[in-house]
Amino acid sequence: MGMKHKVYLDHSGQFYSCKRCETHLVPRKELVSKNFHGRHGYAYLFNKLYNVYDGPPEPRSMLTGEHIVCDQYCIGCGTVLGWKYIKAFAETETYKESKCILEMKIVSKHIF
Ligand SMILES: [Zn+2]
Numbered sequence: 517m518g519m520k521h522k523v524y525l526d527h528s529g530q531f532y533s534c535k536r537c538e539t540h541l542v543p544r545k546e547l548v549s550k551n552f553h554g555r556h557g558y559a560y561l562f563n564k565l566y567n568v569y570d571g572p573p574e575p576r577s578m579l580t581g582e583h584i585v586c587d588q589y590c591i592g593c594g595t596v597l598g599w600k601y602i603k604a605f606a607e608t609e610t611y612k613e614s615k616c617i618l619e620m621k622i623v624s625k626h627i628f
Pocket of ligand 1: 534535536537538539590591592593594595
């Protein structure tokens with residue numbers, strides 16, 4: 517898959533970065549919902565993440581039903597930061613498709 521070029525996010529507002537290597541991940545304006553849970557506690561849903569690469573797609577059973585997801589890895593340090601929803605099978609959950617979960621415990625918040 518090779519090394520990807522890091523995107524340096526615009527600092528006009530809040531953004532989140534990887535706690536381990538400080539790679540920029542997403543500006544706050546991409547936030548969709550704070551009402552999610554990850555493997556490590558609370559997690560936020562974003563429209564997309566930057567500076568991540570996809571793991572293999574896999575089925576995952578969650579409180580809201582069956583989903584196809586792929587883990588999202590930091591391109592800086594390889595930490596699993598969350599996952600991307602590829603497909604939701606319940607009609608009420610399809611709004612999550614192509615959006616990404618970011619685990620809040622493993623990111624840093626920056627405010628400018
Ligand atoms: Zn990292």
